[in-house]
Amino acid sequence: MKLFNCTSCGNLVFFENSVCLSCQSKLGFLPEEQNLVALEPVGPKLWRVAGSENSDRHYRKCFNYEVHQVCNWMIRDGQDGDFCRACSLNRTIPDLNDQKKKFHWYRLETEKRRLIYSLLRLGLPVYSQIQDPTGLAFDFLADTPDTMNESGSVMTGHLNGLITINIAEADPVKREDMRRKMGERYRTILGHFRHESGHYYWDRLIRDSEFQNEFRTLFGDETQDYAQALAKHHAYGPPADWHRFFVSPYASCHPWEDWAETWSHYLHIIDTLETAHQFGLKIQNQWGESDTFTIAQDFDAYRQPDFQMLVRNWFPLTLAINSINRSMGHAHVYPFVLTSPVVDKLAFVHQIIGSAQLMIRQH
Ligand SMILES: [Zn+2]
Ligand SMILES: [Zn+2]
Ligand SMILES: [Zn+2]
DSSP: OOOEEOTTTOOEEOTTOSBOTTTOOEEEEETTTTEEEEEEEEETTEEEETTOTTOOOOEEEOHHHHTTSSOOBEEEBTBSSSSOTTGGGEEEOOOTTSHHHHHHHHHHHHHHHHHHHHHHHTTOOOOBTTTOTTSBEEEEEOOOTTTOOTTSSOOOEEETTEEEEEGGGGSHHHHHHHHHHTTOSOOOHHHHHHHHHHHHHHHHHTTTSTTHHHHHHHHOOTTSOHHHHHHHHHHHOSOTTHHHHOSSTGGGGOHHHHHHHHHHHHHHHHHHHHHHHHTTOEEOSTTOGGGOEEOOTTOOGGGOSOHHHHHHHHHHHHHHHHHHHHHTTOOOSSOOOOOHHHHHHHHHHHHHHHHHHHHHHHO
């Protein structure tokens, strides 16, 4: 994630901020420019970037910003619709008369915007299923008698571009409980979004493509029965040697899940590398002078063509941030080991994203 400076006073501001705490300017994120800017009013509900008197570019706040304060993104005036690039993907949101549900929704939207930021930074296609059936959509559902399946709760998952999230995932106690029940090392809201988006982009970028055979060589044959594979995983757990080939136990249950887990790790890696780079992080000592870890001045993890550069930077960074977390009594930030088969799969994700970027540039 990029760091931002208030365009009015220069103060450091963060992706989620809607006010600069130094100069009190209202802030808004411009998804097209991928920049968080200070705003000044130019009319009723109409804003421009502070100090841009000569520009005729005006913006409106996303409806979920203006009315519910759960968003901080802007829409270019003249564009259709009341919702920003991220909120326009929503199909179902929780009942906002219920304050607890509204708070959970706010937590989910905050993390969802981080996903959408990453997808836009990567130059991947992001459009709403409401406009195009091949697009993305989100359902944020609460457990009610109508939504319950036989297991008794809304299943977080993906189907044909529709990502369903059980809003209970926004409750840290329930999420931790689920994490322990599922025997997972890591469970976060952002992790869910990244994982489920992996299923969507598998459909868009790999299904029936020239990459399908290479996918099968690395991840296995995805035509094997999915429901059976999942049932087997839940009944017997992962194979004893899962860690040699998979990034997580869950990844071992079916090639589709392996892909989604690997995809989400790719997003973890590039976004965390970007944040480290933005802070000018430099790690040395343990590896000796020659192995000093510094991300180059012009390093952009989201546009780094050389996959090995990402891996070389990632290993020392995880050691450092894991150790820093332990010093504060927290668990490891990144409790995973990337073996060489897993690195090969990550390289494939990198290749697929690179070819999608190329395709989009050519059209
Ligand atoms: Zn400011
Ligand atoms: Zn919005
Ligand atoms: Zn999945």
